Amino acid sequence: MGVIIYLFSLLGNWLDQKYINEHGLFVKILTLTGVAIAFYNLNRQLKDINSSQ
Secondary structure (H helix, E strand, C coil): CHHHHHHHHHHHHHHHHHCCCCCCHHHHHHHHHHHHHHHHHHHHHHHHHHHHC
């Protein structure tokens, strides 16, 4: 979960440096996207665990 969020924030930081952006928009959007994907992945895994019991 943490790795996904970290990688998305790193990508956003890289994009903010490549395409000059004063507000850090890429890092904000991609970090929130990474959080959403991580929670989706966690939810899917928990459903699989609960259905197997």
